Amino acid sequence: MNFRHIEVARMTPTIGAVISGVDLNAVKSPAVYEEIRNALWENKVIFFRKQPLTPQAHAALGRAFGEMEKHEFFPHVEGHPEIQTIANTGNKSPDTDRWHADCTFREKPNAVSILRAVEIPPSGGDTLWACMNTAYEALDGPMKKMLLELDAEHDISYAFRRMGYTGEARQLDAGNPPYIHPAVINHPVTGKLCLFVNSIWTKRFTNLVDRYGENLLRLLNEWIMKPDFQVRFRWEQDSVAIWDNMATQHYAVFDYAGQARRMHRVTCEPTKVRLDARPEASRPAPIEHFGERPTMMMMDARLPAPKPAVRGEAPRSQAQRGSGMLDDTRMQLLSEPERRAVIAVFDAISSLDLGDIARRSANV
Ligand SMILES: O=C(O)CCC(=O)C(=O)O
Numbered sequence: 137m138n139f140r141h142i143e144v145a146r147m148t149p150t151i152g153a154v155i156s157g158v159d160l161n162a163v164k165s166p167a168v169y170e171e172i173r174n175a176l177w178e179n180k181v182i183f184f185r186k187q188p189l190t191p192q193a194h195a196a197l198g199r200a201f202g203e204m205e206k207h208e209f210f211p212h213v214e215g216h217p218e219i220q221t222i223a224n225t226g227n228k229s230p231d232t233d234r235w236h237a238d239c240t241f242r243e244k245p246n247a248v249s250i251l252r253a254v255e256i257p258p259s260g261g262d263t264l265w266a267c268m269n270t271a272y273e274a275l276d277g278p279m280k281k282m283l284l285e286l287d288a289e290h291d292i293s294y295a296f297r298r299m300g301y302t303g304e305a306r307q308l309d310a311g312n313p314p315y316i317h318p319a320v321i322n323h324p325v326t327g328k329l330c331l332f333v334n335s336i337w338t339k340r341f342t343n344l345v346d347r348y349g350e351n352l353l354r355l356l357n358e359w360i361m362k363p364d365f366q367v368r369f370r371w372e373q374d375s376v377a378i379w380d381n382m383a384t385q386h387y388a389v390f391d392y393a394g395q396a397r398r399m400h401r402v403t404c405e406p407t408k409v410r411l412d413a414r415p416e417a418s419r420p421a422p423i424e425h426f427g428e429r430p431t432m433m434m435m436d437a438r439l440p441a442p443k444p445a446v447r448g449e450a451p452r453s454q455a456q457r458g459s460g461m462l463d464d465t466r467m468q469l470l471s472e473p474e475r476r477a478v479i480a481v482f483d484a485i486s487s488l489d490l491g492d493i494a495r496r497s498a499n500v
């Protein structure tokens with residue numbers, strides 16, 4: 137891509153670029169922001185040096201990417217509720233020293249985050265970003281295919297419980313119920329497929345039995361740590377990083393114990409994530425409790441009718457499975473492998489969109 141208003145120096149072939157040739161406190165035309173946006177979509181995280189942003193300029197940069205959030209976690213700069221202060225006295229880990237994307241527990245996670253270093257330790261406190269498009273594309277074909285079928289629940293209270301939060305911090309749970317997103321999304325601007333599970337907020341796959349799901353989640357959370365997908369940034373005072381929260385995960389290194397570190401951040405453009413590669417109608421029903429998975433013998437009229445899984449909804453509390461098609465007597469005549477085969481077939485059938493099949497056959 138050609139740029140007229142800014143200079144863009146790539147840091148790796150896949151992720152990260154340093155932008156120069158612009159004063160973010162004195163942006164002269166919307167065309168400058170347009171080029172900054174394009175540089176971001178292309179490089180997934182972009183960095184600026186020596187930009188002592190005024191709160192107004194920081195907010196203007198945020199607005200260039202969309203609606204700004206008022207964040208309930210962090211204190212804000214006085215008079216500027218959209219500019220969050222992320223400060224660490226160096227006494228304890230900030231809990232951002234884990235790979236994550238921001239706020240994926242929301243129905244609409246922010247698409248872009250913009251961070252400025254206000255006070256940094258003399259050494260240490262770097263931040264790393266990893267490209268989730270590269271991480272997805274580098275997987276083997278069958279794994280990529282399977283992931284397109286999966287949904288995952290993101291849950292702030294699960295995350296906070298694991299981090300040992302209590303008291304006031306836990307009040308945030310109440311306003312943020314868990315949310316299901318596709319495990320892979322189409323990037324809202326570029327359309328590229330990006331892995332969309334992370335080690336802080338993602339609790340489980342909703343349509344994979346827990347026993348496999350836990351292992352798969354662990355595997356993916358480890359996979360994205362491959363240095364091949366990463367860029368690492370050494371902050372200076374007034375460095376600015378803008379990241380594409382849909383296409384990356386980040387990790388704030390906590391190696392500066394005893395030193396202070398303070399950043400200002402805006403998060404913007406709440407965005408409903410989507411996956412075009414899989415039609416809504418083909419989504420299988422969620423399996424919630426492996427141990428309680430009903431056998432065909434139990435699947436009788438006493439069970440409620442199956443409800444389709446709707447991505448983008450809060451998860452249901454109870455698994456809802458299809459009703460059985462063979463009666464108990466006939467099931468009892470089967471050997472164990474035959475019984476398992478029948479269950480597998482009925483499971484597969486129960487995940488089909490019967491309405492769609494009926495419509496198609498009506499047209500034949
Ligand atoms: O402090 C940093 O470098 C990043 C912290 C973080 O996770 C964030 O601002 O979203």
Ligand SMILES: [Fe+2]
Pocket residue numbers: 232236237238386
């Ligand atoms: Fe973060």
